[in-house]
Amino acid sequence: MSGEDEMATIYRQNRPVALAETAICGVGFTLSVLSFQLGIIDLKWQIGGIAICGLLTIVFAVQLIRRQPELVLTDDGIQVVRYGHIAWTEIHSAQLLSRSGEENLYRAEFVLRDVDATLAHVPRFVRWCMHPARDSPKHHIIDAEFSGIPVTAQALTQALLQRRPTLSVTQVAG
Secondary structure, three states, rough: OOHHHHHHHOOOHHHHHHHHHHHHHEEEEEHHHHHHHHOOOOHHHHHHHHHHHHHHHHHHHHHHHOOOOEEEEEEOOEEEOOOOOEEEHEEEEEEEOOOOOOOEEEEEEEEEEEEEHHHHOOOHHHHHHHHOOOOOOOOOOOEEEEEOOOOOOOHHHHHHHHOOOEEEEEEEOO
């Protein structure tokens, strides 16, 4: 482990939350398959339930077994699980979002200076799935999900500013 790795601030997903999400979707998938077998509800609802619950079960199961942290802060930049390493010089600002009445974050958004150059290393399919279209006002924003990570906006703000004191960080509750 290098010195940079030892000094990194790492945010991992909460395993019990990921397990609960996977289990709930798995139960939904199982019930959809049973309703299909028993012919309880309309065919279109059965197929829709199987498809949606099956896909979500796979997505949450992959998140559950993934070893990579959701977000890593280093002196060089950030590492976001879906986008890879992004240097601090590429990040214009950060916006930390929490739901009203909740202390923990649910998403951090990073505004990039040049999204096309910054995300050039990310496979085209991943960019297409995870990133807004060019004509979207959110085109220059990438995000890190915090729904299963117990961290407050204040704690992440302090960690970001410790690494990059000139970064503009905004906290939004809503």
